[in-house]
Amino acid sequence: MKSHTWLKPAIFILVLLGVWQLVVFLHPQQLLPGPWKTALGIVDLFPRGLIVKYIVASVFRVTWGFSLAVLVAVPLGLVVGWYRRAEMALNPILQILRPISPLAWIPIAILWFGVGDLAAIFLIFVGCFLPMLLTVINAVQSVPAVYINAGRNFGLGPVPLMRKILFPAIIPRLMTGLRITLGIAWLVVVAAEMIAVNSGLGFLIVDARNAGNRYDLVVAGMVIIGVVGLLLDNWVRSLERSHALCWGFEEKQ
Amino acid sequence: MSDFSGAQETERWLWPLFATALFLLFWRYAVIWTGTRVFPSPFEVRLGLAQLVEGGVLWRDIVDSIRRVAIGYFAAVGFGIPLGLLLGWYPSLNQIVNPVVQILRPISPIAWIPVAIILFGVGDHAAVFLVFLGAFFPIVVTCVDSVSNVPLIYRRAGSNFGLTGPQLLARVVFPAALPQILVGLRIALGIGWLVVVAGEMIAVDSGLGFLIIDSRNSGKRYDLVVGAMLLIGVIGLILDVLFRRLETIKRIRWGFRNEP
Amino acid sequence: MSSSASARAVTAAEPPMPGLPIKLRTENVGMAFLRDDKTLPVLENINLEVGNGEFVCLLGPSGCGKSTLLSAMAGFLRPTSGAILIDGEIVRGADPRRIFVFQERGVFPWLTVEGNIGFGLRKLPAKERAERVGHYIQMVGLEGFEKSYPHELSGGMKQRVEVARALAVNPDVMFLDEPFGALDSITRMVMRIELLRIWQAERKTILFVTHDIDEAVQLADRVVVMSARPGRIQQIVSIDIPHPRDISSPRYLELRDGILSQIGLAHRL
Numbered sequence: 001m002k003s004h005t006w007l008k009p010a011i012f013i014l015v016l017l018g019v020w021q022l023v024v025f026l027h028p029q030q031l032l033p034g035p036w037k038t039a040l041g042i043v044d045l046f047p048r049g050l051i052v053k054y055i056v057a058s059v060f061r062v063t064w065g066f067s068l069a070v071l072v073a074v075p076l077g078l079v080v081g082w083y084r085r086a087e088m089a090l091n092p093i094l095q096i097l098r099p100i101s102p103l104a105w106i107p108i109a110i111l112w113f114g115v116g117d118l119a120a121i122f123l124i125f126v127g128c129f130l131p132m133l134l135t136v137i138n139a140v141q142s143v144p145a146v147y148i149n150a151g152r153n154f155g156l157g158p159v160p161l162m163r164k165i166l167f168p169a170i171i172p173r174l175m176t177g178l179r180i181t182l183g184i185a186w187l188v189v190v191a192a193e194m195i196a197v198n199s200g201l202g203f204l205i206v207d208a209r210n211a212g213n214r215y216d217l218v219v220a221g222m223v224i225i226g227v228v229g230l231l232l233d234n235w236v237r238s239l240e241r242s243h244a245l246c247w248g249f250e251e252k253q
Numbered sequence: 254m255s256d257f258s259g260a261q262e263t264e265r266w267l268w269p270l271f272a273t274a275l276f277l278l279f280w281r282y283a284v285i286w287t288g289t290r291v292f293p294s295p296f297e298v299r300l301g302l303a304q305l306v307e308g309g310v311l312w313r314d315i316v317d318s319i320r321r322v323a324i325g326y327f328a329a330v331g332f333g334i335p336l337g338l339l340l341g342w343y344p345s346l347n348q349i350v351n352p353v354v355q356i357l358r359p360i361s362p363i364a365w366i367p368v369a370i371i372l373f374g375v376g377d378h379a380a381v382f383l384v385f386l387g388a389f390f391p392i393v394v395t396c397v398d399s400v401s402n403v404p405l406i407y408r409r410a411g412s413n414f415g416l417t418g419p420q421l422l423a424r425v426v427f428p429a430a431l432p433q434i435l436v437g438l439r440i441a442l443g444i445g446w447l448v449v450v451a452g453e454m455i456a457v458d459s460g461l462g463f464l465i466i467d468s469r470n471s472g473k474r475y476d477l478v479v480g481a482m483l484l485i486g487v488i489g490l491i492l493d494v495l496f497r498r499l500e501t502i503k504r505i506r507w508g509f510r511n512e513p
Numbered sequence: 514m515s516s517s518a519s520a521r522a523v524t525a526a527e528p529p530m531p532g533l534p535i536k537l538r539t540e541n542v543g544m545a546f547l548r549d550d551k552t553l554p555v556l557e558n559i560n561l562e563v564g565n566g567e568f569v570c571l572l573g574p575s576g577c578g579k580s581t582l583l584s585a586m587a588g589f590l591r592p593t594s595g596a597i598l599i600d601g602e603i604v605r606g607a608d609p610r611r612i613f614v615f616q617e618r619g620v621f622p623w624l625t626v627e628g629n630i631g632f633g634l635r636k637l638p639a640k641e642r643a644e645r646v647g648h649y650i651q652m653v654g655l656e657g658f659e660k661s662y663p664h665e666l667s668g669g670m671k672q673r674v675e676v677a678r679a680l681a682v683n684p685d686v687m688f689l690d691e692p693f694g695a696l697d698s699i700t701r702m703v704m705r706i707e708l709l710r711i712w713q714a715e716r717k718t719i720l721f722v723t724h725d726i727d728e729a730v731q732l733a734d735r736v737v738v739m740s741a742r743p744g745r746i747q748q749i750v751s752i753d754i755p756h757p758r759d760i761s762s763p764r765y766l767e768l769r770d771g772i773l774s775q776i777g778l779a780h781r782l
Binding site: 008011013016031089092093095096099101102103111183188191206222223230 | 349481
Binding site for chain 3: 407412428
């Protein structure tokens with residue numbers, strides 16, 4: 001019974017790989033590699049230790065950029081969401097900054113931090129901060145008034161109210177927001193590494209292409225990016241399911 | 254809410270104006286205090302933008318960016334919604350396809366640039382392809398989710414009145430899922446706008462993204478960099494606001510009320 | 514004291530009101546759900562016969578499987594054992610000839626009142642459809658709200674929309690699953706009166722699930738009292754009071770108290 005659930009998806013993936021191989025086989029002059037050459041490319045990356053080095057470099061930047069963004073955005077979001085005047089005041093600026101691609105900050109990042117880790121971390125911070133802040137503000141504003149009134153009823157002042165009522169009340173939405181934001185961080189780091197630094201999975205792609213058209217390594221890099229991103233996503237999902245946090249997720253049977 | 258309900262109308266304007274003015278002032282004095290020669294003050298940004306408008310280049314860049322987003326986005330909608338509805342409608346099919354979607358989704362559209370360039374060459378098609386990729390997966394995933402979230406009660410009511418298969422999908426499941434799908438479409442449009450700017454920084458030689466990278470590379474014109482960024486923000490905001498208008502249509506509005 | 518005797522306790526499937534042909538019959542129906550690799554029996558040994566045009570209430574505490582039984586009768590669920598027959602045919606799925614009325618949550622929020630009531634009439638020509646819709650809008654008293662959307666209506670009005678939507682396709686059987694449960698007590702009384710009026714005019718077979726003893730005794734020809742875990746038919750009580758019923762008459766109180774003590778409650782607080 002258990003094997004049954006992954007058997008069909010596995011067959012589907014195999015079929016897709018087969019089609020991919022066939023298409024490449026029918027166009028021999030094509031630069032793009034087939035799945036076989038891609039697999040060889042991944043194997044190629046192992047002995048030189050590059051693969052581990054690059055994954056660690058990317059994850060390192062994501063960890064810093066993401067954590068900083070969360071640490072700043074959550075308290076700020078609690079305050080801004082709670083005081084409606086603050087929300088009104090900041091809203092236009094936030095709404096204009098939000099649609100700006102984090103990559104558009106690259107010139108500024110390089111100007112302020114030079115080419116290197118700091119620039120990449122800054123870009124991830126920029127990419128994560130606004131979505132996270134908006135999620136928290138939104139979540140705070142949709143906390144049912146009953147909870148807040150109950151808290152006031154027990155005589156809580158603004159700060160304890162935020163710590164003891166607002167924060168726990170928004171945790172379910174916060175977790176969803178964290179997962180989505182981590183996904184964004186992973187998208188941004190790859191893009192940032194293609195321009196602003198010289199290590200990491202994004203750099204692997206650009207470098208493999210520029211230095212000798214190693215398209216097998218380009219596609220190998222993409223596959224690794226997909227797999228690591230999926231693992232990160234699953235990891236946060238398992239946090240969402242952990243018992244202390246999951247009261248909001250129980251309604252769905 | 255009641256504590257300032259009387260003054261609300263004026264405060265709605267006053268506070269944002271105040272905050273924005275404060276922000277611009279801070280920006281200006283930060284530039285002065287740090288003594289930077291490179292980073293522009295708000296005033297210089299305004300001059301730079303005016304210069305671009307006079308030159309007539311700006312308009313072309315804006316149109317190029319919007320055109321790429323429009324084509325890529327509508328292609329993503331055209332393929333993504335039918336696929337998403339299909340997968341949401343047949344959960345067993347979704348189980349098979351879902352792992353592939355989940356692996357492809359975390360790959361930054363930007364990482365596809367080398368592939369896009371091989372397939373389409375440097376130019377419009379490559380950028381459009383990137384927008385398509387960026388918008389396609391969120392649309393599919395939202396459609397699957399919103400179809401499977403349609404309350405059982407609606408499906409039962411529909412089948413009770415003799416609807417089956419495609420009819421049930423078209424007359425009950427799709428309208429019931431529509432509000433949630435619309436939210437997904439709006440988010441996907443936002444992503445399309447993020448991606449086109451990034452794509453233009455690498456894969457083409459026009460558009461607002463190109464304007465940014467070009468202004469930096471040819472002569473460190475940071476006034477134009479910041480000006481282009483602000484424009485990108487404003488246009489993205491306008492797209493978002495226009496899309497939100499759809500959500501007030503009566504047939505759909507029920508899905509956007511706060512109460513259960 | 515005299516309650517159990519006067520309520521004419523009946524054990525097995527008591528035949529429906531004399532003179533009515535059988536419309537619906539359940540034969541040894543049992544239902545079980547799988548939960549955490551364990552089978553959980555929900556219904557056991559349900560034998561029931563319902564006459565054509567009869568109004569039958571299924572009454573029981575929450576969790577006694579009465580809604581499950583109703584869903585199975587409507588064809589949304591398959592019984593694990595036994596069979597449900599309507600007009601002598603085994604029920605194999607949902608059918609427009611027998612309409613299920615949910616609590617007002619079943620109204621489609623994306624359609625107007627007109628659109629909802631005309632939902633099952635899509636095969637009719639437009640003119641006829643408009644006439645039918647108009648007729649039932651009038652019957653449930655929603656004139657003037659034809660173009661309104663459900664979120665603009667009160668709970669009672671939404672419930673009327675659902676009843677009208679069901680009536681509009683002229684079904685033989687209507688299944689009502691605690692239809693008035695979410696309404697305030699005054700609206701609930703009004704809706705009961707209207708339902709009886711409509712039932713007397715149209716003579717549908719009605720199966721009505723409720724946990725409200727008064728509601729059951731006020732409405733039904735027969736009340737099927739169910740016990741919980743697993744759901745069984747405990748007793749079937751015939752309500753032999755003609756409509757309109759005087760809810761302070763001795764006979765009414767006698768029948769109600771009989772059911773109360775059957776469920777194991779004293780009729781005094």
